[in-house]
Amino acid sequence: MIMNQYEDPLALVDVALFTIQEGRLSLLLATRKNPDEPYCGALALPGGVIHTDEDEDAQAAARRVVRTKLGFDPPYLEQLYTFSGRLRDPRRWSLSVAYYSLVPEGVLAETRIAGLEFVAADSIPQLPFDHNAIADMAIRRLRNKSTYSSLLTFLLPPAFTIPELHAVYEQVTGSATNIAAFRKKVLDEDIIEPTGERRTGGQHRAPDLYRRKGSGVQELKRTI
Amino acid sequence: MIMNQYEDPLALVDVALFTIQEGRLSLLLATRKNPDEPYCGALALPGGVIHTDEDEDAQAAARRVVRTKLGFDPPYLEQLYTFSGRLRDPRRWSLSVAYYSLVPEGVLAETRIAGLEFVAADSIPQLPFDHNAIADMAIRRLRNKSTYSSLLTFLLPPAFTIPELHAVYEQVTGSATNIAAFRKKVLDEDIIEPTGERRTGGQHRAPDLYRRKGSGVQELKRTI
Numbered sequence: 065m066i067m068n069q070y071e072d073p074l075a076l077v078d079v080a081l082f083t084i085q086e087g088r089l090s091l092l093l094a095t096r097k098n099p100d101e102p103y104c105g106a107l108a109l110p111g112g113v114i115h116t117d118e119d120e121d122a123q124a125a126a127r128r129v130v131r132t133k134l135g136f137d138p139p140y141l142e143q144l145y146t147f148s149g150r151l152r153d154p155r156r157w158s159l160s161v162a163y164y165s166l167v168p169e170g171v172l173a174e175t176r177i178a179g180l181e182f183v184a185a186d187s188i189p190q191l192p193f194d195h196n197a198i199a200d201m202a203i204r205r206l207r208n209k210s211t212y213s214s215l216l217t218f219l220l221p222p223a224f225t226i227p228e229l230h231a232v233y234e235q236v237t238g239s240a241t242n243i244a245a246f247r248k249k250v251l252d253e254d255i256i257e258p259t260g261e262r263r264t265g266g267q268h269r270a271p272d273l274y275r276r277k278g279s280g281v282q283e284l285k286r287t288i
Numbered sequence: 289m290i291m292n293q294y295e296d297p298l299a300l301v302d303v304a305l306f307t308i309q310e311g312r313l314s315l316l317l318a319t320r321k322n323p324d325e326p327y328c329g330a331l332a333l334p335g336g337v338i339h340t341d342e343d344e345d346a347q348a349a350a351r352r353v354v355r356t357k358l359g360f361d362p363p364y365l366e367q368l369y370t371f372s373g374r375l376r377d378p379r380r381w382s383l384s385v386a387y388y389s390l391v392p393e394g395v396l397a398e399t400r401i402a403g404l405e406f407v408a409a410d411s412i413p414q415l416p417f418d419h420n421a422i423a424d425m426a427i428r429r430l431r432n433k434s435t436y437s438s439l440l441t442f443l444l445p446p447a448f449t450i451p452e453l454h455a456v457y458e459q460v461t462g463s464a465t466n467i468a469a470f471r472k473k474v475l476d477e478d479i480i481e482p483t484g485e486r487r488t489g490g491q492h493r494a495p496d497l498y499r500r501k502g503s504g505v506q507e508l509k510r511t512i
Contacts, residue, residue, distance in 0.1 A: 071340050072296035075383060114372075116295050116381035121373035146370045146385045148338075149345035157340035159299060161370045161383070 073148070074158035077126040078111030078195065080144070080202035081134070081165040083172065084219050085182045089206075089236050091199055092172065093191070094133055095179030102154045103192035107181060109199065110134060111160065122161040130165065135175030138165045140218040140281070144202055152194045160193075164202040166218035210236050212284045214255040217276040223259050225271040226250070255282040297372070298382035301350040302335030302419065304368070304426035305358070305389040307396065308443050309406045313430075313460050315423055316396065317415070318357055319403030326378045327416035331405060333423065334358060335384065346385040354389065359399030362389045364442040364505070368426055376418045384417075388426040390442035434460050436508045438479040441500040447483050449495040450474070479506045 081092040093107040110133045112125075119125035123143065130138045141163050148159035172180060183189060188199050209215045216232050217224070226247050234241060250256055257277045262270035276282075305316040317331040334357045336349075343349035347367065354362045365387050372383035396404060407413065412423050433439045440456050441448070450471050458465060474480055481501045486494035500506075 070337060073299045073338060073340055075297045075299060113294060114297060114381075114383075116297055116374070122370060122383060123372075143369060145367060146346060148347075148385065150340070157338075159338075159346060159383075159385070161372065 071157065074153060074156055075114045076111055076153075076158060076160040077114060077122055077129055077163065078109045078147075078160045078193075078198055079126050079130055079138075079141070079163045079165055080109055080199050081130070081138070081167065082185065082202070082206065082219070083167050083182070084169045084232060084235065085184075087231070087235065089185040089203075089219075090182040091185050091188060091203075092134070093181050093183060095181075096192075097179065106192050107189070108192050109162075109195045114161075123163070126161070126163040133177070134172065134180065135177050136167075136171060139167065140215075141165045144198070144205060147194050147198060160198070162198045162202070164205065166206075166215070168219060168221045170221075207237055209281075214276055214282045214284075217256065218281075223261065223273040223275055225263050225273060227271065229256070229274070249284075253282075253284045255284065295381065298377060298380055299338045300335055300377075300382060300384040301338060301346055301353055301387065302333045302371075302384045302417075302422055303350050303354055303362075303365070303387045303389055304333055304423050305354070305362070305391065306409065306426070306430065306443070307391050307406070308393045308456060308459065309408075311455070311459065313409040313427075314406040315409050315412060315427075316358070317405050317407060319405075320416075321403065330416050331413070332416050333386075333419045338385075347387070350385070350387040357401070358396065358404065359401050360391075360395060363391065364439075365389045368422070368429060371418050371422060384422070386422045386426070388429065390430075390439070392443060392445045394445075431461055433505075438500055438502075438506045438508075441480065442505075447485065447497040447499055449487050449497060451495065453480070453498070477506075477508045479508065 083090055094110040096103050096106050096108050098104060110129055112129050114122060114125045119128060126141060127138060144162045144164050146159055146161050150157045152158055185203055188196065210233060216236060219232050220228060230243050230246050233246065255277055256274040259273045259275050261273045263273055264270050307314055318334040320327050320330050320332050322328060334353055336353050338346060338349045343352060350365055351362060368386045368388050370383055370385050374381045376382055409427055412420060434457060440453065440460060443456050444452060454467050454470050457470065479501055480498040483497045483499050485497045487497055488494050
């Protein structure tokens, strides 16, 4: 190891993971379980130290944290911002490369990991470190990016109806949008496509099912 | 110091600093001067190791790098992205919190620091580390944010004319925009205001001078 004349910062990753629970945008918190680390027993964003022996980069570290602490591989994981400083962690000067992730409702139901809890995104409790600042920035980014991309489709199952996408859009952005205009917009922008199937089981005329076009997030030409 | 069972990454900051030189968007490169560090003698983005003994956070570290390596205090400095991984630096697993900065033409002329060089943003040479990836992302961010904010005013002196702002806009975004529509847009969006003075010395009718409204970047309601 080549030495550095300055003490190295503690290098961490943290993940703000969102889903829809009972119709509301919700943030996942995990109970801190390591007695050698600060705030053991407290609810916080899932995170941890970068394992330089196994993580290829910070994104891989965040993916490992989700996989090992939450029990699944995150379909959408994007770097948010790096939070840093002398005072944010009681251990020492630290930096956390923060990520945000979106999963469809129910994904967490399959994990058998204890100590996980969802809180509504508009009523997050006091969290340790600067995790409230991380969560707040993640919500702002999510709200903003929702207006010009197909990002919100990652909160839905692979096949969804336009009314379902519209409901998630209104929930996340907090804005009322005419559904006919919304439908025209998302279809004109070519970010979703019909699966050819219809939602069955309802009492009304069965609505068409759609899926995200392409594997990643598509950006819209204009805002919704 | 509380030990970490994993080797800590080397924690750095790097800055992609842009200005307008002879009408072209240009990126500043600095000759690496430390013989104990890799690529000594090469041109690279100005950067350095975070000094945990003196830097309050990564932003302060980036500000110190600009101040000490370029000789002035950067008026605009925004976090871009954190680049990380096992292979990006020959020393060891590293992460660089990358920033971008904009300065008006001529600011660098006042510094007496040797080894600084501007290159046109559309013809950046091969750089060490992953500095080409950092520069490319900074240019994309700059181009994108220019269409919905007052960001580009930071490439101009405190007082500027609308034709000057328009020329910078066309240079950075690479798009031809009708100047009358551009003038109406920036005035309607209320991001600049008249200084009450006019540019004197030209042969034509002296154009009005404007300044940025507010101290930071204002976001537009819609794209230009």
